[in-house]
Amino acid sequence: MSTGTNIPLPRPTPLSRPHWDGCRDGVLRVQRCGDCGQHVFIPAPLCTYCQSGSLEWVDTQGAGSVYSYTVVHRPQRPEFRVPYVVAIVEMAEGWHMLTNLIDIEPDDVKIGMPVRVAFERMSDEITLPYFRPA
Numbered sequence: 001m002s003t004g005t006n007i008p009l010p011r012p013t014p015l016s017r018p019h020w021d022g023c024r025d026g027v028l029r030v031q032r033c034g035d036c037g038q039h040v041f042i043p044a045p046l047c048t049y050c051q052s053g054s055l056e057w058v059d060t061q062g063a064g065s066v067y068s069y070t071v072v073h074r075p076q077r078p079e080f081r082v083p084y085v086v087a088i089v090e091m092a093e094g095w096h097m098l099t100n101l102i103d104i105e106p107d108d109v110k111i112g113m114p115v116r117v118a119f120e121r122m123s124d125e126i127t128l129p130y131f132r133p134a
């Protein structure tokens with residue numbers, strides 16, 4: 001159960017490409033600041049916490065818990081299959097990621113429930129990082 005088959009896909013930029021390459025390879029990759037140690041997502045040229053330019057890409061566990069969520073009943077485009085769950089996942093490393101939950105009924109989603117990344121290949125270039133119950 002994904003959010004749809006012909007949904008519009010993100011276009012990697014030089015900045016975000018390491019993230020998308022990681023997804024394609026089955027690894028959830030995020031930037032981490034070499035100065036303050038914070039994880040930065042979405043990809044940015046400078047640390048959003050301390051403005052340092054010394055960001056590096058690191059692999060993460062791909063595990064977290066539901067921090068917040070909403071159920072979408074009206075599709076933003078007809079390609080989206082509704083209802084679907086949009087969630088903010090708090091990752092084990094402490095950073096947050098906006099994503100979709102799959103393989104769960106909207107009524108069964110609970111704040112704090114453990115989830116794990118679930119990669120869905122959409123094209124040769126794009127694999128989307130969704131999350132499902134762990």
Ligand SMILES: [Zn+2]
Binds near residue numbers: 034035037038047048
């Ligand atoms: Zn920083």
